[in-house]
Amino acid sequence: MNNNLQAKITAWEPAAVWSDKGDGMFTVPAERFRDLAVRLRGEGFDFLRSLTGMDWGEEGFGVVYHLESTATGENVVLRTLTPERENPVLPSVCDLWKTAELNEREAFDFFGIRFLNHPDMRRLFLRDDWVGYPLRKDYDPSLNPLRMSNEVAKDSTASFELMPDGSVIRKRSVLFEEEEYVINIGPQHPATHGVLRFRVSLEGEIIRKLDAHCGYIHRGIEKMCEELTYPQTLALTDRLDYLGAAQNRHALCMCIEKGLGVEVPERVQYIRTIMDELQRIDSHLLFFSCLCMDMGALTAFFYGFRDREKVLDILEQTTGGRLIQTYNTIGGVQADIHPDFVRKTKEFIAYMRPKLREYHEVFTGNIIAQERLKGTGVLTREDAVSFGATGGTGRASGWACDVRKRHPYAAYDKVQFDEVLFTEGDCFARYMVRMREIEQSLHIIEQLIDNIPEGACQVKMKPVIRIPEGSYYAAVEGSRGEFGVFLESRGDKYPYRMKFRSTGLPLVACLETIARGTKIADLIAIGGTLDYVVPDIDR
Amino acid sequence: MEVRKPRIKSMKYEDFNDNEYIESMIRELRENGTNVVVGCLDEVIEQGRSNSLWPLTFATSCCGIEFMAVGAARYDFARFGFEVARASPRQADFIMVAGTITHKMAPVLKRLYDQMADPKYVIATGGCAISGGPFRKSYHVVDGVDKILPVDVYIPGCPPRPEAMLYGLMQLQRKVKVQRFFGGVNRQIGKEEYEELLRRDLTSEKNELNVEGESNHEQ
Ligand code: SF4
Numbered sequence: 001m002n003n004n005l006q007a008k009i010t011a012w013e014p015a016a017v018w019s020d021k022g023d024g025m026f027t028v029p030a031e032r033f034r035d036l037a038v039r040l041r042g043e044g045f046d047f048l049r050s051l052t053g054m055d056w057g058e059e060g061f062g063v064v065y066h067l068e069s070t071a072t073g074e075n076v077v078l079r080t081l082t083p084e085r086e087n088p089v090l091p092s093v094c095d096l097w098k099t100a101e102l103n104e105r106e107a108f109d110f111f112g113i114r115f116l117n118h119p120d121m122r123r124l125f126l127r128d129d130w131v132g133y134p135l136r137k138d139y140d141p142s143l144n145p146l147r148m149s150n151e152v153a154k155d156s157t158a159s160f161e162l163m164p165d166g167s168v169i170r171k172r173s174v175l176f177e178e179e180e181y182v183i184n185i186g187p188q189h190p191a192t193h194g195v196l197r198f199r200v201s202l203e204g205e206i207i208r209k210l211d212a213h214c215g216y217i218h219r220g221i222e223k224m225c226e227e228l229t230y231p232q233t234l235a236l237t238d239r240l241d242y243l244g245a246a247q248n249r250h251a252l253c254m255c256i257e258k259g260l261g262v263e264v265p266e267r268v269q270y271i272r273t274i275m276d277e278l279q280r281i282d283s284h285l286l287f288f289s290c291l292c293m294d295m296g297a298l299t300a301f302f303y304g305f306r307d308r309e310k311v312l313d314i315l316e317q318t319t320g321g322r323l324i325q326t327y328n329t330i331g332g333v334q335a336d337i338h339p340d341f342v343r344k345t346k347e348f349i350a351y352m353r354p355k356l357r358e359y360h361e362v363f364t365g366n367i368i369a370q371e372r373l374k375g376t377g378v379l380t381r382e383d384a385v386s387f388g389a390t391g392g393t394g395r396a397s398g399w400a401c402d403v404r405k406r407h408p409y410a411a412y413d414k415v416q417f418d419e420v421l422f423t424e425g426d427c428f429a430r431y432m433v434r435m436r437e438i439e440q441s442l443h444i445i446e447q448l449i450d451n452i453p454e455g456a457c458q459v460k461m462k463p464v465i466r467i468p469e470g471s472y473y474a475a476v477e478g479s480r481g482e483f484g485v486f487l488e489s490r491g492d493k494y495p496y497r498m499k500f501r502s503t504g505l506p507l508v509a510c511l512e513t514i515a516r517g518t519k520i521a522d523l524i525a526i527g528g529t530l531d532y533v534v535p536d537i538d539r
Numbered sequence: 540m541e542v543r544k545p546r547i548k549s550m551k552y553e554d555f556n557d558n559e560y561i562e563s564m565i566r567e568l569r570e571n572g573t574n575v576v577v578g579c580l581d582e583v584i585e586q587g588r589s590n591s592l593w594p595l596t597f598a599t600s601c602c603g604i605e606f607m608a609v610g611a612a613r614y615d616f617a618r619f620g621f622e623v624a625r626a627s628p629r630q631a632d633f634i635m636v637a638g639t640i641t642h643k644m645a646p647v648l649k650r651l652y653d654q655m656a657d658p659k660y661v662i663a664t665g666g667c668a669i670s671g672g673p674f675r676k677s678y679h680v681v682d683g684v685d686k687i688l689p690v691d692v693y694i695p696g697c698p699p700r701p702e703a704m705l706y707g708l709m710q711l712q713r714k715v716k717v718q719r720f721f722g723g724v725n726r727q728i729g730k731e732e733y734e735e736l737l738r739r740d741l742t743s744e745k746n747e748l749n750v751e752g753e754s755n756h757e758q
Binding site for chain 1: 596597598599600601603604605607608611612613626638639641642643644645646647649650651673674676677678679680681686687697698700
């Protein structure tokens with residue numbers, strides 16, 4: 001962070017203490033935090049990149065906030081905490097940044113931190129009858145054996161408010177009224193792209209309210225990471241958003257390398273960039289296939305998968321994996337590229353361009369597709385920023401949120417490419433952004449593929465990797481938005497806390513805003529164009 | 540006793556590498572001999588059943604994408620009779636558990652399975668479904684679907700290659716082929732249990748644990 005901003009924040013809030021460890025962050029006392037948050041929001045910090053619940057043991061529970069100003073690109077990291085271990089209570093910021101709503105529910109679910117004035121303090125991922133809070137350091141897993149009883153969906157929720165005398169009261173609020181017509185979609189439904197579940201209140205065909213239930217594929221990866229050494233943690237990231245396997249792992253490697261202060265060779269940077277872009281093409285082709293299938297165009301599904309196999313062939317030849325490649329390592333990549341890699345990739349680029357035209361002929365121009373996509377499910381730019389809906393979704397609403405441009409990494413500063421932006425924010429714009437991005441990805445690869453520098457593909461690392469004390473954040477542009485890794489180290493060979501900024505969670509958060517007032521059938525198109533991957537939401 | 544080898548259309552008998560298992564299974568099933576008339580009928584029916592197995596569209600995570608690839612252009616499992624993936628459990632013959640099963644999902648999966656019509660089969664696809672895979676130690680992952688469902692075929696891998704999935708699917712075809720439709724071995728539950736289930740009114744079962752009393756809300 002620049003000194004200017006640091007000085008400004010100290011002036012606004014003298015109680016905020018700056019610490020230099022790792023990326024550096026301000027510690028703000030809980031009772032002063034809300035004021036500073038309001039101030040920062042007013043000063044243009046409109047994008048809450050990440051919100052991480054923390055258990056600092058003796059120090060108590062707290063939250064780390066990563067903020068960015070979309071206008072100036074300035075970043076600031078804050079944390080606030082409460083020493084109370086029995087009933088931790090912190091102020092909510094979900095009225096300032098809408099993305100905080102689900103993220104605070106997540107922190108409540110994992111750590112039992114209650115957020116004051118949050119309208120909906122339910123668990124986000126775990127069952128309502130779950131005992132304890134799994135990410136607390138003193139959590140006992142034997143409390144929760146496998147329960148085979150069916151869950152009953154509740155129609156009410158709770159919120160917590162602070163009374164003038166300092167006590168906290170619990171209020172009950174109603175999600176769905178008795179007379180509302182509520183239908184259930186998922187978790188096993190072909191159009192939810194995995195195991196996501198919605199409860200939708202309808203009036204005729206019109207959606208009045210939507211309540212998303214997550215957690216059907218919550219695998220507890222963040223907690224598992226705390227017991228794994230750094231090289232071991234890498235294996236799990238590939239399985240988060242499996243259509244961004246290369247990018248996810250790239251982010252984690254970058255974060256660890258940042259902590260260690262390791263510079264990776266130029267050759268690795270190039271290879272990683274190309275792999276990321278191939279992965280993006282793979283993901284967008286799958287997006288195209290699935291969207292078409294959801295909307296009834298099954299032929300297009302086969303077209304998309306046919307071409308996706310070509311990308312997978314290239315990935316497989318070098319990495320050995322089709323879907324999950326486990327290719328990046330700390331300080332390099334697993335193995336050098338296959339001798340045929342360059343030739344095959346070039347062949348693929350030549351093959352892919354005309355195919356894109358075919359897609360547009362088969363699907364984009366189709367009158368039914370146009371009618372169903374154009375003008376439905378509009379997300380405004382303001383909402384996109386507030387929800388932190390990055391990636392194609394944000395760019396379709398006119399928000400230039402590409403991490404490759406905002407915080408260039410790997411070889412992205414050496415290539416020229418356009419950030420595809422639309423302003424409509426509807427389903428069609430979200431669809432077109434991704435189709436155009438395939439072209440841009442091809443363009444990026446084209447610029448790099450012939451110039452991969454010679455050199456080593458792996459820096460020699462120590463057998464046991466320990467990261468200096470501090471907290472670090474690194475982000476990449478994943479296939480569907482900013483994928484970030486927040487890592488806090490206490491100097492051990494295991495991370496103290498590892499948090500993945502999900503690309504999909506903000507997309508689910510904004511779904512209710514988008515879908516309200518649309519027809520129930522449009523929910524399929526909206527869900528399809530938001531392009532979330534459920535294991536990435538649930539982690 | 541010489542057993543009749545179960546041959547399927549899709550792959551040569553000699554190409555499978557666990558023929559001892561299927562042979563011992565046949566021996567076990569045929570221990571009490573076969574009724575001549577019903578036995579012939581069985582053969583015809585099994586021929587039909589094994590060549591038209593319909594999967595349920597069910598996927599929770601990464602393995603599911605590979606399962607989609609098996610259904611798509613290059614691998615195309617329709618060639619072998621897995622013609623259409625059904626979105627409703629009532630119309631499916633088998634469920635391919637592709638992906639991690641978590642604690643929250645487990646009762647849902649069980650319910651899906653219960654909704655399928657007999658005879659029904661389960662394939663556990665990938666490390667996660669077999670044993671919890673990479674997430675075995677997690678607090679929220681079921682370490683193997685065989686803890687909650689009877690599994691017929693296991694397909695290891697993380698994710699298994701599409702070829703492996705096809706191999707696993709063909710194993711299921713063989714298994715279906717040696718079973719006797721009239722013999723009752725297909726049914727996953729015994730006759731008594733079945734009748735007991737029929738008698739029980741499942742809808743009346745309330746789950747007290749989850750129903751939060753109104754009194755808990757206001758404090
Ligand atoms: S076995 Fe591997 S690929 Fe399959 S769902 Fe589990 S983690 Fe994903």
